[in-house]
Amino acid sequence: MEYKYTFTVFTPTYNRAHLIHRVFESLKSQTLMDFEWLIVDDGSKDNTKEVVEEFKKSNFPIRYIYQENGGKHRAFNKGVKEAKGKFFLTADSDDRFLPDALEKLKYYWDLIPDNEKENFSAVTGLCIDKNGNIIGDKYPKDIFDSNSFETTFIFKIKGKKWGFQRTDVLKRFPFKEFEGENFIPKSSVWFEVSKFYITRYINEPLRIYEINEDSLSSNAIQLMINNPNGTIYNYYKEFNLPIPLKYKIKFMINCLRFSFYNKELFFGCIKIQNKLLLPFIFPVAFLMYIKDNLKK
Known part of the structure; x- marks a missing residue:
């Protein structure tokens, strides 16, 4: 399948009109601009739609989709279906990230030999606090090829991490949706993907984690x-x-x-x-x- 963009930067949001500007400002500052910003509004009651309309005056493509409140996993599934980017990068509605984040992610993907790329689904890097300190553990090597259950249960790497997944892979592994429920742990998808694909982990800071985010x-x-x-x-x-x-x-x-x-x-x-x-x-x-x- 041919994709229109290198990245779909996906933002699920619910009543975050006062915070979503963080993602917008981060995207405006990117050194690599080959992306679309796809926002799936999970039933917000605030003025999120009006705020996004103002953002659309920028010089990069922004798409806004509204759906009835059904939980972040349903918004994620919708985003994957609608994505026009080869890589799917989730930026939560209160996220900030470094100006070269997208460029670094693509750089490390491109380092993977072409004949091995089919075995990889993702590139994931580190998060820092507002003072530039690494949050959590670094990986054993600066470029570390592994998967989610090995890094979690074998290497016991802890702390916030951030990166993309291949869109075509995510289409094969949607979040299961249970009627009447609006939450399912993220690991239900990440660990399933890890059974079939490798992730390239890098010791590069990409996202700025806000300590006062919802825990x-x-x-x-x-x-x-x-x-x-x-x-x-x-x-x-x-x-x-x-x-x-x-x-x-x-x-x-x-x-x-x-x-x-x-x-x-x-x-x-x-x-x-x-x-x-x-x-x-x-x-x-x-x-x-x-x-x-x-x-x-």
């Missing part, structure tokens, strides 16, 4: 409680990854933990549990479920 850790538990189908689906997929046993046990526990919120899911989750480990896993999962409810 998923405090919000995530409630999101997972409110969306048990997507949560359990994700943990089940993670359990089947080629990862150390201790992580598999952790995912089994969490699968049970969130199944307590839905009787049908609970019995389904019990069936897939390791029968030898179940007597040990069950009480731990139940105690975590009780603890979750005490925090409400």
Whole structure:
């Protein structure tokens, strides 16, 4: 398939009219301008549309799509379907990134030999804070070819990272959409892609991470409680990854933990549990479920 642009810079947004200018200013400053900016508005009630209309007076293509509120994963799926860029780069509505971010991403992709490119799906780099300090861990080498589950579970690399995926690959791995739910963990797609493709990781700062951004850790538990189908689906997929046993046990526990919120899911989750480990896993999962409810 022929793509019109090198990059689709995709921004999912919901009531972020006061922050989305960060992405706009970052894009205006890019040293590589071969991109489109695709905004999928997930049901905003503020003046996001009017703000974007003002942005359209700039010298790069901007497309705005409005949809009823359905969650970031649905906005992502819509963005991938609509993308006209070869590479799909998500820039959240409060993101800022360095002026040469797109140029660096393309540079490191181009370094991959042509006969090996089909094996790669992505290039991912580092994030820095507003003072220029690297957030989290660097990769073992300045150019490090691996995948999501190896970097997470084997090399245990932590911290914010940022990069693109090939659009054609993402079209093959959409986020699963459960009726009545508006959240599913991102890893349900990233780990699935990692079964088939390599990522080129680079020790280059690309994104400026705002420390005061919404933290998923405090919000995530409630999101997972409110969306048990997507949560359990994700943990089940993670359990089947080629990862150390201790992580598999952790995912089994969490699968049970969130199944307590839905009787049908609970019995389904019990069936897939390791029968030898179940007597040990069950009480731990139940105690975590009780603890979750005490925090409400």
